Amino acid sequence: MARLSALAAALWFAAASAVAAGEVHVDRKAPSPALGTDLPYSIYLPSGQPAGTRFPVVYLLHGFGAGQREWLKGGRLEETLDRMIGAGEIAPLIAVMPDAGKSWYVDSARFNGPGDYETAITRDLVAEIDARYPTLAGPAHRGIAGISMGGHGALRLAFAHPQVFSAVAALSPGIWRPGGMSEATGPAVDPPEMQEKWFPRTTGETFDIGMFNRQSPFAHVGDLAEMEHPPAILLAVGDDDYWKLHDGTVELYIELRRAGLRPELRVDNGGHDWKYWRRVSPDALSFLAGRIAPE
Structure with missing residues (x-):
């Protein structure tokens, strides 16, 4: 009898895993149209759901110089979502991972830069996903997250486009x-050759710290404070971050609090790598899912 019970449990778990x-x-x-070409992306689609079901969507942004597969390879996203949804x-949700190269997720075509990726993602990609897949369209059911450069992008896209996203999680x-x-460890003090390497024509023909600061998530804090429904915000960073991004992350948290907002902050042991991000990404996904799930 015990053997049959164990077999039944194993079969049930296998069936549940297959559905999940x-x-x-x-x-x-x-x-x-913003890029003048196609925007590549990867996508995770839940399966085993009733016909006609529509899903919330999270947009996941990669780091500097990576691409549409980074969350799948480094982040093991498929395995993570299968486990979390199955449990x-x-x-269930849809996850979209666009390829934005070294764009910093800003519009830069006017500088002969990587291209107008801010518009490409917030307008063109979102429209394509809503038209092609069974999404719950509208900002209430859309979240965005990112790592490193993608964390910068997720924050500024969510802050500047609350009509598109209602929740954001930024990792490092x-x-x-x-x-x-x-600021003492950021691009403002880097030599010109490093500025050009890390921010290639994203702020001007040459690096422009004034433009960079105007593109920063910090520039939007005042606007958020005036919104009736500002996006839900989660910030997470490792205390051993190689780039010392814990400083800016904590400063943004404090600035948001001073503006009367209620962001969440996670500072944990870890560096600036997928070893840390894999550990905290389930928390970030849970944060987003809890705020964009259908009622």
């Missing part, structure tokens, strides 16, 4: 507060 498993596509492309920790975001402690 999602499917990943890495070769998709979204037409993007009932989060409701590349942010530096103008005039703050973090």
Whole structure:
């Protein structure tokens, strides 16, 4: 009898896992008038759900120089979402991972830079995903997250486009507060050759710290304070971050609090790598899922 019970349990678990498993596509492309070409993306789609079901969507942004597969390879996203959805920790959702190169997720075509990626993602990609897949359209069911450069991008896209996203999670975001402690380790003090390497034509023909600061998430804090429904915000960073991004992350948290907002902050042991991000990404996904899930 015990052997039969164990067999039944094993069969049930296998069946549950099969239902929970999602499917990943890495070769998709979204037409993007903003870029003048297609925008590549990867996508995770939940499976085993009733016909006609529509899902909330999270957009996951990669780090500097990476691409649409980073969250899948380094982050093991498929395995993580299969486990979390299968265990009932989060409701089924769609995850979209665009390829934005070294763009810092800003519009830079006017500088002959990487391209207008801010518009490409917030307008063109979102429209394509809503048209092509069974999404719950609207900001209430859309979240965004990112690592490093992608953390910077997730914050500024969520802050500047609350009509698109209602929740954001930034893991080790590349942010530096103008005039703050973090500025001393940021691009403002880097030699010109390093500025050009890390921010290639994203702020001008040459690096422009004034433009960079205007593009920063810090520049939008005042606007957030005036919003009736500002996005939900989670900040997470390792205390051993190689780039010392814990400084800017904590400064943003304090600045948001001073503005009357209620961000959440996680500072944990860890560096600036996927070993840390894999550990904290389930918390970030749970944070987002809890705020964009259907009622």
